[in-house]
Amino acid sequence: MISTDGRKISGKQTLGAVVITGASSGIGEASAICLDKLGYQVFAGIRKNTDGEQLRRKTSARLTPLLLDVTDEASIIAAASTVSAALNTVGLVGLVNNAGITVAGPLEFLPVADLRKQLEVNVIGQIAVTQAFLPLLRNAQGRVINIGSDLGKISTPLRGPYCASKFALEALTDALRMELRPWSIEVCMIQPGIITTPIWDKSIALSEDIWSKLPPQAHNLYSSALSATIHAVSKLRKNGSSAEVVAKAVVQALSAKKPKSRYVVGLDAQINIWLSKILPTRLLDKLILQYFGLPENPL
Numbered sequence: 001m002i003s004t005d006g007r008k009i010s011g012k013q014t015l016g017a018v019v020i021t022g023a024s025s026g027i028g029e030a031s032a033i034c035l036d037k038l039g040y041q042v043f044a045g046i047r048k049n050t051d052g053e054q055l056r057r058k059t060s061a062r063l064t065p066l067l068l069d070v071t072d073e074a075s076i077i078a079a080a081s082t083v084s085a086a087l088n089t090v091g092l093v094g095l096v097n098n099a100g101i102t103v104a105g106p107l108e109f110l111p112v113a114d115l116r117k118q119l120e121v122n123v124i125g126q127i128a129v130t131q132a133f134l135p136l137l138r139n140a141q142g143r144v145i146n147i148g149s150d151l152g153k154i155s156t157p158l159r160g161p162y163c164a165s166k167f168a169l170e171a172l173t174d175a176l177r178m179e180l181r182p183w184s185i186e187v188c189m190i191q192p193g194i195i196t197t198p199i200w201d202k203s204i205a206l207s208e209d210i211w212s213k214l215p216p217q218a219h220n221l222y223s224s225a226l227s228a229t230i231h232a233v234s235k236l237r238k239n240g241s242s243a244e245v246v247a248k249a250v251v252q253a254l255s256a257k258k259p260k261s262r263y264v265v266g267l268d269a270q271i272n273i274w275l276s277k278i279l280p281t282r283l284l285d286k287l288i289l290q291y292f293g294l295p296e297n298p299l
């Protein structure tokens, strides 16, 4: 096997150990498979043993499924001690904070418990996991790679909870990058645009559940906006990039001599982030509302 920098890797040698959260599907799964192929020792975070077994069928025996729910403190502690025991004093070269969910709905009526759940998984969970694995990252001067989104720079209606989580992750990533600088522990953010993964169908299922809990007034006020958004999003997702494209960015962030602080993935993400920087807020609002076919004036 040949490593990313051209070195030959023998059977027992690896490029170092990496933990990836949320590796049961989509970007996490693609990253786990890609890093395993390159010769990393991957600890792949999953929540169901069956997902670990499925992943193992697609990888070398080097990959270890790791039960890890990022919202469950006991699960995080157990996962960190499993990895620590397996690595002894060697340490981790990377932690990929990838696990995520999408909560959507009108902020006026969104049950606060659902907003909490969104932030618990996509924000608090990322930091809780990072705290648990930092001692191991220190041992190998490893890197933290957070999977953000272009929606960490541009917010859209009815997806406020998700956008808030990715905006928050941007801030935490910047703070962490500066805090860990004295120890040369790099912290990078990956900002994908639309990627074809199961998250879209899961998001629709979650939204339907939230929607069913909302009062009739919410339905009267927001159902046409919801239908327009679902229609626009279902068109958007057809042009998504593959999860493997994001996996490549993860590899770059992990293996580059001098990693970038941000890796934007996809032309759509590049355009959205650029627009968020150059357009006045009101004009950006107008464009987004038009794009999603949403009313600009009160109903």
Ligand SMILES: NC(=O)c1ccc[n+]([C@@H]2O[C@H](COP(=O)([O-])OP(=O)(O)OC[C@H]3O[C@@H](n4cnc5c(N)ncnc54)[C@H](OP(=O)(O)O)[C@@H]3O)[C@@H](O)[C@H]2O)c1
Pocket (backbone or CB within 6 Å): 021, 022, 023, 024, 025, 026, 027, 028, 045, 046, 047, 048, 068, 069, 070, 071, 098, 099, 100, 101, 121, 147, 148, 149, 150, 191, 192, 193, 194, 195, 196, 197, 198, 199, 200, 202, 240, 243
């Ligand atoms: N797809 C896109 O268009 C896109 C764009 C930008 C950014 N992203 C980000 O990319 C990341 C991966 O998303 P994806 O698109 O690959 O979606 P996905 O296929 O749905 O993967 C999400 C992963 O997160 C896991 N997860 C959910 N809740 C968890 C929890 N409490 N603890 C541990 N793991 C949990 C899921 O595990 P289970 O199978 O057990 O639920 C799954 O493995 C997310 O952070 C997402 O926000 C996605």
